[in-house]
Amino acid sequence: MAMRFVIVDLETTGNGPKKGDRIIQLGMAVVEEGLIVERFASFFNPEQPIPPFVQQLTNIDEQTVEGAPLFADKASEITAMMEGAYFVAHNIDFDLPFLQAELERAGWPPFAGPAIDTVELARIVLPTVESYKLGDLAKRLGLRHDRPHQADSDAEVTAKLFVALLDRLRRLPLLTLKQLRRLARHLKSDIYSLLDAVIAEKQQEAPTDRTVAVYRGIALKKPAFKRDGAKLEPDDDGQRLPSASFAAFYEQAPPLPLPGYKRREGQWDMMQLVYEALSTSQHALIEAGTGLGKSLAYFIPAAFFACERQERVVISTYTLQLQEQLIRRDLPVLKQIVPFTLRVAVLKGKQNYLSLDKFASFLPEPSDTYDAVLLKCQLLVWLLETETGDLDELNVSSGARLLLSALAIGEEEDGGRHHFFAQAKQRAEQADMVITNHAFLLHDLTASTPLLPAFRHLIIDEAHRLEDVAARYFGDRIDYVSFRLLTAKMAQTFTKWMEAGQSEGKDILARCQQQLEKLQFEGDELFRLLRRYALARKPARAGRCRCRFSPADEGGRMWQAAIELCWRLRDLAAALLAEAKPLLPAAMTDDTTPSASLAADLATLNQQMDALVRLLTEAEPETVRWIEADEKGAANAVRLYSQPVDLADFFADRLFIKKRSVILTSATLAVRGRFAYMLSRFGLDDFYPLCRSFPAPFRYKEQVALFVPADMPLVSAVPLGAYAEAAAAAVLAIARHVGRRVLVLFPSYELLKMTAEALKTEEADEPFVLIAQGVQSGSPAKLLRTFLQFDHAVLFGTSSFWEGIDLPGSALDALIIARLPFAPPDDPVMEAKSERIRAGGGDPFYELSLPEAVLRFKQGFGRLIRTEHDKGVVFVLDRRLTAASYGADFLASLPPLSVYEGTLSELLSIADAWLS
Template sequence: MSTSKYAVVDLETTGHSPSKGDRIIQIAIVFIENNQIIDTYMRYVHPQRTIPPFIHQLTSIGDEDVAEAPPFEEIAEEVADMLAGCVFVAHNTDFDVSFLQKELVRCGVSKWQGKKIDTVELAKILYPTLPGYRLQDIAEALNIPLHQAHRADDDAKATAEFFLKALAKIHDLPKETLGRLHERSFAMKSDLSTLFYEGLRSVQSKETAKEYSLFRGIPYRKEQEMAPCPTELPTFPSSDETKEQFLQKINAKYHVRRGQAELMDLTWQAFVEKKQVAVEIPTGVGKTMGYLIPSIIQASATKKPIVISTYTNHLVDMLAEEVQNLGKALQMNIPTTVVKGMANYISFGKFEELLRFNDEVYDDSITIMQVLVWLTETTTGDLDEVNVSGGGQLFIDRIRKRSMKLKRDERVVDFYSRTLERCRNSMLLLTNHAMLMNDKERHTPLFQSVGGLVIDEAHQLYQAAIRTQEQVFSFTNWKYVMSQLNSFSNGQLLFDIQEILTRFHFNHRHSTEKLQSSYDAFMLAFDESMLILANTKMEQENRRTTRSVKPLKKRLLQHESFRVVLRKLNEFLHAAENYTRPVQQHANELTLDEQAALNEWLYWLDEMKIKAGDWVELFLEDTESHMTIWMERDSRSLPGSLQIKKSPIHAASVVRSFIDQFEGQAGIVWTSGTLTAGQDERFVLDQMGVPETVPIYVFDAPSDFYAGANTFIVEDMPDIQQVSDDEYIAAVADALIQTAVAIDGRVFALFLSHDMLKKTYEEIVDSESLQDEYTLIAQGVSSGSRHKLLKTFKQSEKAILFGTTSFWEGVDVPSDELSAVVVVRLPFTSPEEPLFKARSAALQAEQKNAFTHLGLPEAILRFRQGFGRLIRSSDEQGFFIILDRRIDTKSYGKSFLNALPQSHVKKVSLESLVNEIENCYTDL
């Protein structure tokens, strides 16, 4: 039990800067002692200035609330007295402590002195799998009441409740984990060491709980036995009546829908007859349940697993949740294994070795603490579960599993091996497209002896297949790997190796000089080759943007400098191997710390050998006719932004070589909400080389599903091909501002170009038209991953999300009241995009029109996906707004509109659009 007294503080203020006149408008303090809340304090504070509209909206605290309140000068001494002797706790102490200290000094009161606890830092360590660490995110995930965020009283109470949960969790952790957390807690920004010390002291005499095992002194959760497959399952519900009965076992509100029933029948038929079938089925029809039900019945009948593949790991995890919910609803166990690539799993041995180094930066230390706690909870070892900072991701990358070579004590704790073993006893194997396409490259393929295969989001399999064959050179990645073997600083790897050589009395002066000179020669050659690439003139370079893309010609790749780099790299690798050879001869005499240092050296040496192989394939081998190679760079950061990519032009052969093995052995179901591109029904299937004999079935949404969708073409936008980018961007910004104000909610703006997105975002920010009310979230500008940006968007009452290609599909746009998807440009791929250009040239060589057979169907497919972001259920209403007038003025425009589900399409001016939205809003 903690003996300290804690003061959990939250402030609401008029802004972030007391020196510029910002003041406190509300202060709340919750006092905790003996692990319980003993008192609370809350006061409104008169800021002696008007509360800004943005703060009023954020906090719901207005001038009338503080009208009778005292200024902070009158309560400053009272607040200081209450805080005296307390540990200061806040959600982001940097803000609350700093602001309060400045206000106390301004009022002539002594600064508060003492320890502080930041609950953001604490939450990251103790709850490493939370999706976010805002107070709202934590409260939602841990079922903590938070009646109104950004009110000091509610926020302080929620923070206090979280703090009590955190204290309890600390005391439940294994003592070995607490010991390691305490060791590293001194590197934290707040005084967490006191919490871990008290926790460690309270559990010191306890035995490690039986649910944990130890690996080299590190606790981890024991493997849970997989429950057996159910012995009896219902037969396949062949009639609509039995389907209805089956669905109502899952949820009494479910009713069988035509498309869903057809998908169930087609999936079952494909499995039983071991044939292929393709099914396009729209959102809202119950696609996932449509293939899951026949899958579990088939798996039970054949005693072979069904493989279900979808596009991303995030979608795989969502699918796993659906299977879990299905099992609960049916009151049956559905043994399921999520299978991801080897590098998604932790290498326990590598993690333990890295704990022996003491040269950590803050991001490394907090990430290590997160992983230590996560290991006491995870049953999968999947590193995707851990929510780390951008800097922490570098450490995570170092502990990824890279090899199947395991030491004896690692075999028991290897999560990836566990996963492969679990596959043998599973009914369902859930994976991603990349993992599926790489299966044939494995020593022992996973997905061969199966009862069937479902490929969901099938339109994305082509891109996944391309990426499995793609090679990428990144200047920054090369520099990072190279630097690991060449730092003589105290605590760095090379310094540690020298210390070992010295301990064994090896005279390493000559070998060190040779190592350094070979490294310097390699670096000189490498940098010269990068200058050649950086100074290469880009053909048709777009001077309106700093980013450029260029196909690499054979003449450039034949430059002698690339051969010199390989020669110098091999000389360095030879010197680096020789450098540690004397140490390796005494491997049995090394301490554990020395062994860790040697293993780390050998790891990075192997990484450099892999780089050497990549260099040969990218720069020194002739590019085959079915491949294309290009360079990407940004003139603002050369050579740092340099990337070279080599990719197959087509992926059909990759897909075919995988699916051909199932011929006559298992059925395959290809399904997606967008499997056809308008009138070109077989565009996606043809790209993947799916035989013409495979039938495709297209099902429409229920007749009233899109009743709430309204499609508008804004006819007074400037012609994108007749005006400058700046003029078009200004018009787009104005349209987004007016749409957002009319909707009074959320707007999803879809761009093709990062450059246009950024400039439009900046135009709106500079206009200050929405600054007091709207959250502006821009991909590539706002910090955070795609999923984090989307979560922020969903949690904001009024927001604009600016997204590019990856946001055109796979995300749900919330529409609690009204929502809008705005298409800034028709989603044609740039003719200068290297892979598109190569594919176009291949079509032209076959006497085919590249626009008709590639450009247009690809754009229509993406357009349909954009529309699909708008309406996700039949009770939603929203606006699909098209700013690109070419949809009305070009002959191909009708192909886009005809590809959409039935919805009301109107051509309107921007002014009329605003009126239409407002009228619709009024009618609700």
């Protein structure tokens, strides 16, 4: 492939060339025939100050560029290197506009050649990697990257990345390359000419790839597609029955084959308790502190039990992250430990697996959007790698998520005829242990035809989230955005059919379009009316209104009008289904995508209408309903919810009575060392389960100190805005004095936003970067990655940041809890639960609000110390921790540690000395 590629990376004073930001460093590497043949690197004087956050990120300061040349001095050399070459960069939308602006400023013509973005190329060639950041890709591919955010080092590693991606492109089968070539014209990069060259090379080779099968014109990895139902796991090559019992293993207590593994007594004690619960058919609640090694502590005894007793054990987790950890990290270790062959399978809901038929029909469709084109490219490559068809393996853009969900097997579809789900189910039926998730477990407990294979022993990890998942599972939700997206998609389907010119169906399509337009119009009216009703009933708080309602108690003209609209919507949806019946797959001669897609969309619309009718008209005891609307949002931006108030009876009747042994484990189950709260939530009081707490194996007295500033105002004594200003001043002082990276946890977005706004007015010249959830765009994972880029940064987080994030070692030095995490007063579920407790003569604060807040507080505290080598400080800005009587419940739920109280300046001095 005789092509010349110039790989470019640059550092700048900011993000906007149009705003006058300038290049401060440029690195270039020329690649020919897969080798770097030429390099260029230079600092440039930008003739303007370099902002502190840029200096921190790049280690390039004013002194570095003081004697450097101007860009114009090197423009001729740079232009000469790029002549006749492809321009290649990692995120080309950033680098190329900057370079063009500098060339223009220097009086040179802009670069006019082809360009390739290695981010886009990596998304296609590596569709399953977690992150497409340059450093993460380099680590994944084993490329050395010495000085991130230095242009010469970044250009060098981008060049090596580009060569590696080209090599992977060359390995794709000819069929896939040709399909990518057809799509490539719609991509941002000029990849099509690369593909032309690769295809030309490939056509000269003799076809030798026997690992590929073809289904409906798509190349697949062979093991991923079998019609004969053959076993997909390798044949057992070991003893099915264990050659050693768990008792013998435990007595021998061998060191686990983990790098740097140290025996932890708590981990081995937990193993014994798990085995005891399984083998004596008892339920158990086990709290396992951070760092104990909880996953292996239940995985090992469950494996021995499953093979000794020939009894399948199911493990249910809340997060995909923990599922992946069990399979990728813990399972290989487990297989080294146990002296027998172990079969482990993963089974999720049908909607998690790709439908090959839907994709085969989607692929040739004209692609209207960039997201659709990129998704098709990613899926073509992924199907050559995946053995499961599990869509969670993919890393796709947020815009492609909706498209991807439409390509999954529908809940209403027969999973048996879909290859990937049928294979996953078959693997589960042959397995000793099955790993699933809480939502699928709940579906299985309530389904008339269970999809999980028969089991009597269950381990529930992240058990503190089970009730939340169940509440959402048994509840209803409908929102305007989902309704509008669904109906717009159906309108698009009808339009495509009309344009395709199928004359015999045009009358049907015209009637369907008319019905759909009526449905959209009435839907707009209903959601607009519900928003007005909610805002009239309950004023917005922090820009958001949450209004509880009960169909039996509502009245007035506005409510009656909403109910009439609800019935009209249901009738219109039924009429649309009747009109569209001749277009559905059962009435069609071939399984075309539009008909299959339309059937799925109509089924979803039916579900939405059923949910709407239940929410607005049906009286359900023990259920809380509410409307959410944003005060400044669109006139119809409304969400309706319902959830059961209490699930204790469900868990008792459908789970604990039915199973011989259920083990619930988590890092946060006990309040003040007692399990009474969780026992009542799960309906376990009458089952007398084994309850045990195993503390984390850390030396908390030496590793962490907790500080409570006495000069903070009491939350209850000042308006929230005043408290936010005081919190901002405290965060600023702590960030200046302690730690390079600081995480600040808030119980509500309202307080987070107020504090961020107050801090913004003071921190313009501060040497740290402020990253705030909901203020900056991006998922929690993206915000976390940004946080870790900077040596001195403050991250404001709420909700998901209280748990599930791992920041070991130098990743986090200080944790600030802005306020004790009591649920906000307008939380409709907590309101309903409180009313229920009060009606039974109980105290909602001590029976509900306080235990919930303590468990949340423990989760937040657990973000700081993640390994035995970590050291850090926790500041709790809420004085109620020491001033209120119930503050003792929070402190008693933490491990033994030093607690200091005093003015903030006094505490900062103590913290400085303690950390050093």
